[in-house]
Amino acid sequence: MNGMATFPLLSRVLHWLMAVMILAMLFIGLFMASSVGPDYHRLVALHRPLGIAILMLAILRVANRLRSSVPTLPEDLPRLLRRIATTSHILLYGLMIVLPFVGWGMLSAGGFPIPLWGQSLLLPPILPHNPALWSWLRSAHTILAFALFGLVLAHIGAALFHGLIRRDGVLRSMCAKEAPSPDLQEQKPV
């Protein structure tokens, strides 16, 4: 099934919605963890539900990805680059699920109540109270967030490389709906 020129609509919507959310989360996270006010508390209160929303969407997205057919990378792309592309996509999916779990888990281990929305709706703890684990996961949250940011930068660079240098349709496949294409029709399975 590699006759499709672009990603299905749901995949594209999820990709761009989550791209905005994840970039926002990275900036909110870094900013709040290096400021002590006056927006610190408000940002922390926003960081938690937004992170949990990313977790939910990421699970939905992976499920959707596994059951939909997506375009393959151009065949003339060197094998190594394709490998890197596939691996980095798996890592991106992994981090958008692991990072919110680490955030949730670390607050559980730290014995904090975890308000999701307002003060009444709390998330249940997912790990036992364990201060050493809290400290370890708090560091892991930083390291994984920075890794995610690095991957996103490389990913954007790669997308622009496809779009501006190679001009091979890869960037377009995440931006536009399937265009009527004679090539495509030729490819339709018989």
Add this chain to the structure above:
Amino acid sequence: MRFPGNKASLPDVFADDNRIGSKPMAQKPAPPPILALRWLGVGAVPAALALAFLWAGGCFSPGRVTQNRLMGELHNAGSYGHGFRRAHAKGVCVSGWFDASGDASHLSRAAVFHEQHVPVIGRFALAVGQPYASDNAATVRSMALRFMPPDAPEWRTGMNDPPVLPLRDAHDVSDFFTAQQSDPATGKPDPARVKAFGATHPWLRSAADVNAHRFISSGFADDTFHSLDSFVLSAADGTTTAVRWTMIPTQPVTPSDAKAGDREYLFRELISDIHTHALHWHLMMTVAGPHDAINDPSQIWAQDDQTLDAGTLTLNSIESEDGGPCTGITFDPLVLPPGIQPSDDPILQVRSAAYMRSFSLRAGENRSSSAVTPTLIQTPESKKS
């Protein structure tokens, strides 16, 4: 060819061949100067984001007070670290319960103001960075509490014994800790710096004066502890009320008389007091009057403000921090239940951020035993056996 006919008008990023695996497409290299521009485009977006990220992290804002900066300043001011709290390092765990009187129940829907026998974990401490400091009557003392109603979100609060906080915002806090930096020659804060802090922060003078002349009680059990920061209570009907609160002891209050020679005299007394009888405090809510500053803890409130007795705290058990229930949590003043909200007092945010960072640092470090050891706390009976 994808978009026949209008190729020239298309943005280049979209103008290209179909990505069909089986059909390698002809690449159309752009002329060199344009190619250079394109490469610039590829690099510019990630570079701009990376710069924005550094900005968010404070790299271009040297004046910003950050968690790391506060921890560094506490360290330079002599905070010991090594698994201990970065401030209020010398302490002991206590527990007991809280009984609401009902008198504050119309101001706040928080369960603590409505229920009886709400379990409480607490901690008494000296507001010093050194866990092995000698007890001293003049050192600020603190009471931190965690109220845990069985069916409602918990409430944490930390209170100190001076009546007002001579700090207004994050910059005051940072300047203050910097002024407290220990001089390598003496191991003590440089008096000139401390004086200079006073001179450059005249708006804190009246608060500092009040604290300098405060009454000092004999120990923890007869001490009065203040929220200092303001909070907003919200009632079931939606009305909100700005308050500060105070824990007032029912134990008879006597002035301090330092027991020279005993490094742990304050804690020893507290241990023997709790072992003799349960200790009680009234939680007094002070309702802000029309002229009281809600967003500035360095401003003293009017003397004739309305006060309400919200209920009685009972502490009947004491444990060392080594293995005690107050060690593995932080008393973040913004862990609040529905019915108690933060005010726009900036110090609350500073504290919340600093406590979380202090907690993550200390919880990852190896820690030696507390000055107040389990042995020190043994009851006379269990000592005999």
